[in-house]
Amino acid sequence: MSSEIKPYGTLQANTHITSDRWFEYGVHAYPNHTDYSGAVWHGTYLAWMEEARVDYLRQMGVSFADLVELGCDLPVVDLTIRYHRALRMGESAIVRARMQDMSGVRMTWDYEIQSLDRQETYVSAQVVLVPVDRDKGKIMRRLPANIQEALMKLAQ
Amino acid sequence: MSSEIKPYGTLQANTHITSDRWFEYGVHAYPNHTDYSGAVWHGTYLAWMEEARVDYLRQMGVSFADLVELGCDLPVVDLTIRYHRALRMGESAIVRARMQDMSGVRMTWDYEIQSLDRQETYVSAQVVLVPVDRDKGKIMRRLPANIQEALMKLAQ
């Protein structure tokens, strides 16, 4: 049997960073992710992509929960998703995320959700985020310095 | 007090069809729709758009549950969504859906999610569906006749 469950925070067993800066996050299609079709409900992929993003930021030293606590949110403002093939209950997949561009405070992320052997692509997507000042409810003109620094690393 | 709850199926009190063929579906942001931000989680809008689509089809005489039972599914293959403004817990909105195009078996729907007074737009989106033969797992070359007929009415 395995040793004890590791505290979240160190690079987890279900995540991986490739040499070309794709962050990989493993997911599994449990019953609550599915709909009547026996496959994953089309909104579930948005949850998985958000989870991968949160984990990737953490790898770069940014705790999303702390960011929110400090008054900065990172809402999705644009999302384009193409569903190539359904992931069925009981199947596993890799969510691949990469920061593709950072233009001003506007961050564009690319996504691919693939089979474990990379032979099938279930979903490809692009997501745009902007930082919002939670108190003012407005887009921030610039990011807090530590976040800026971490995100610049992702975009390099 | 109100009279009894009407059976689902007749045009419901929370739906409406405009003269320019927008189907309108009323929604309310309950706790389960929200996330940590106090606003609606960005994936929840996909559920609401799907609900509006199912109700619109029903208005045109197509029961989505029957369609699935008969072996035809209508999965989303492409989705583009822009988040203009967050809908906060306790707020209501109108999901407006309109079949914009039907090219072969490929259906394109336009969406707008607006405030009750139509002064605010929370979300705009476009969704593409195709009919899939559930047994074969393949896109159908043509729609069943009754569905084709109902959908053509929407596209007129």
Next chain:
Amino acid sequence: MSSEIKPYGTLQANTHITSDRWFEYGVHAYPNHTDYSGAVWHGTYLAWMEEARVDYLRQMGVSFADLVELGCDLPVVDLTIRYHRALRMGESAIVRARMQDMSGVRMTWDYEIQSLDRQETYVSAQVVLVPVDRDKGKIMRRLPANIQEALMKLAQ
């Protein structure tokens, strides 16, 4: 076709209060509510029961969103649910909610989810809520006066 969608807040077409103080809230099983089984996922009923509770409070003059804004939350602390029969996609049901007891600040609600003709019971449940001071993170010793008043009406 119907007239325009009514603003949320007045007694809605999908709600009803019976002479013996059951609040009734109509629901419909859309695709996002289901799982691989073709029936409603067992956690979805908790969302519907919460929605009924929020609407019932509103009928009694308490806006849940305002309550939260003012620093008072009403989390579930105990929940017991029995699943008698599955509600399948495309079916409608009535969520019946009644405040059964108020002991100190502890509120107990009874639930039944039934078919529209009341001949089938899908779910029966009991939910206990307590008011929590959001700033202190502690159970409140007494409810704010206006809420106390509204809730006492429910418990009578």
Next chain:
Amino acid sequence: MSSEIKPYGTLQANTHITSDRWFEYGVHAYPNHTDYSGAVWHGTYLAWMEEARVDYLRQMGVSFADLVELGCDLPVVDLTIRYHRALRMGESAIVRARMQDMSGVRMTWDYEIQSLDRQETYVSAQVVLVPVDRDKGKIMRRLPANIQEALMKLAQ
């Protein structure tokens, strides 16, 4: 950086079996799990408990997806849950599951959701499952032999 993501199926890094037969499944509170309160929505715990159950069965050699494919479902018929303390966004926890009793075809599972250091209990719960013949829609009188065998190991 880590090596590649392991295929699902071998004992995963986020699971563990204790000497007294508790199966432990690590979870993390991502944005999609939360509600307006900043903590995990009360229905999310049901998803996590179901995930732990599916993974535990897999450890014992039973693929839940295969079971369903073969015509046997394992729906929840009774669930009791106590919410002791909220798990906030960004926090991790351990879902502990143990088959407590098997009486005829009726399985009772105990659950505890605890902090990583086991000092806090967020949730305790009990869940009852029965096997259902998917074609007939009825409770099975006896389990398929291989499932019976695997489950008996859990109950020992």
